[in-house]
Amino acid sequence: MNKVVRVYLISEHKDKNGELVSYQDVNKLLWELQNQTRMIKNKTIQYCWEYSNFSSDYYKQHGSYPSEKEILSYTLDGYVNDKFKNNNDLYSANCSSTTRNTVKEFKNSKSDIIKGTKSIISYKSDQPLSLHNKSIHIEYIGGQYFANINLVNRSYAKEHDFASTMIRFKLWIRDNSAETIIQRCLSNEYKISESDMLYDRKKKMWYINLCYSFSPNKNELLDSSKILGVDLGVAYPLCASVYGEYDRFTVHGGEIENFRKKVESRKLSILKQGKNCGEGRIGHGIQCRNKPVYNISDKIARFRESANHKYSKALINYALKKNCGVIQMEDLTGITKDANRFLKNWTYYDLQTKIKYKAEENGIKFKLIKPQYTSQRCSKCGYIDKGNRTTQAHFLCLKCGFECNADYNASQNISIEDIDLIIEQELKSGANVKLT
Template sequence: MPGVKIVVPVKLMPDAVQAPAIGSTLHTVNDRANWVSEVAFATGVMREYALRKHTYAELKAAGLGAQAAQHTIKKVCDAYATLRGNLRAGNLGEPGSKRRKKAESKPVVFRPQAAHPFDERCLSWQYDAQTVSIWTISGRLKNVRFACSAGALKTLRECRKGESDLIERDGVFYLIAVCEIPEAEQYEPDQFIGVDLGIANIATTSTGYLAAGHGLNRYRKRQLRLRKKLQTKRTKSAKRRLKVRRRKEARHAANVNHIIAKQIVTEAERTSSGIALEDLGGIRQRVRLRKPQRVALHSWAFHQLRTFLEYKARRAGVPLVYVDPAYTSQECAHCHHIDKKNRVDQARFVCRSCGVVAHADRNASHNIAARGEAVWTAGRESRVPDTP
């Protein structure tokens, strides 16, 4: 059974001699990746084996090892494959749009600190000593210390598999290791927990759990005010403070999403239930909002919470299904009457047919749970015995 892939970041702690070598290596491979990208764009050759004929010798001459050169070429090919996928999916606008033309008119560019993959030949781990041995353009560096939590070290020791990415963030080096955790066997659910996702309430379940969003929304508004205030000053100290605060909001939101996902999956596992989610793919393109509301919608990580729920459910063996989100907020969970007027306001639901009064998000979560059971029943194998 395939495992669940997660990433474990560890912080490298090189000494005064090791740090410049690692930094120079990362900058060099990304600079060479930009050159390979220019060659691929100019020649139209974007397949790995064919592109290798045009660039491998020059990469070796620039001081890159055989594996580093191969990974540099592969990284460029993967970047162009991602670009083509985004173009086909319409993520960069319609054909002829300004954004799409801009993406198609120039080569893919890599930042000097961008991630670069290292495989087993370029990187080895010594877990007991908490050190790594890593290839650099200055030679092999041994005994480079790394720091991580005890739980992360245990996961690395038992489950690390495949490549690890080296990145530089604010002058600090990190290794992002891929770990494959065994996936629990999925059980047959007794019922389904419907999860309604929103902005005012981040997640509301049919079992009564409600993750209110006012705290996170208030935090985001405060961060927005602080950013505007610092940006208007334009002083060196203000720019320094902006740099320190970068990614702080994203880390806070990710932590909140982890907590919510863990709570929902734990409840489902405890009650032998499945999880039903709305399929919210493309919501940013479908929904039309006033300008003040767009910040709230585009700041909230719908996809991130869904991803957290997916992998935590797989690790626990909890069944998870997606349902059609159409009219879940307008349908009465008791009599199934659908009417736009049923949704009185953001928080209150009053059915125009049977008169039931309910919390709007709670009502929607019950509709999602019922649809989840229907999807599961339709998708599983028939229990009817074979005809003798």
């Protein structure tokens, strides 16, 4: 599994005499490296085009494409990389990452460019600096995290009195989860992979999008045939159960809804106040006048974010407790079957994504099924009828009399292996189905 965490950098760079180099000088150098990265990328695209034209001419003459190695005596990205060997200041492994990624990008979009559905790639000046995985060295000293990052090549380092090809930064870690990740990278539990370094214009700071990977826990205890069906429902935002079990996991959605209502009513009153607001907010346009309102929207988003984390975590713990090797959910992309769900879709999508990540981290397989009739089908006898749903929250099978909470019934259906195929078959045969 591959993931990314953003970490801000504070320059702590010293020259070979141990003198601190000003951050302005470090910034200047990094911008120069960005500039060179841009130049390398744009030239790489140029070389790729030249080779691609040559290659199609060759095809016209010979009826087959030439082998890169025979013509260039390298692969295309090796050939391009060789062209940049001695005319830039980038650390050589980073330089080859840059060319390799650019050649890959060219190859991926070549057919679209020829078709005309994409324009020729051209890189702007704020290019991320590619960092080879071996270019990043993290340290923990005196309660602080540092990174020594290989950024310049040897000749640059020598010319400019650097102690090495590395520049030293203090890491500015914003939250606990980021710190946990850094600690795991340090203990080699997580492996750092190729990452990007960028400049944040607003914060006026450099940061790395640190990529790291880990192999998901192989959880030997889990039963790969035991499926936890998870319904993102109406009465409960989350309802999960194992087929045939009365026991279930539910989340009562009142929490988010109440918070939203409370906050929205405040939002309304602030909007009204906007007309006669205080001095400080007058005369700076509507954006400023209603500023507190935007903060409130942020507040709801943050609340939802932390609620979704909490719910997904609790759900995964339930799955682990039940030894479920599989979590099955409905595929919510493009859902239209019921307007109420559709409106909530975007928050659900975030919740589903979090569940997926956490499941995979714990070695639980995550499966999506087509959301068709899972809420109208009786999970006990398989009878499909719109009339089975007496209200949004209540399910009563008109055939066998099975009665329960509607979200629980849906989760029972979703906990059946290949339920979407089964329902398709049932609809085809039509025997146990009443569609209105």
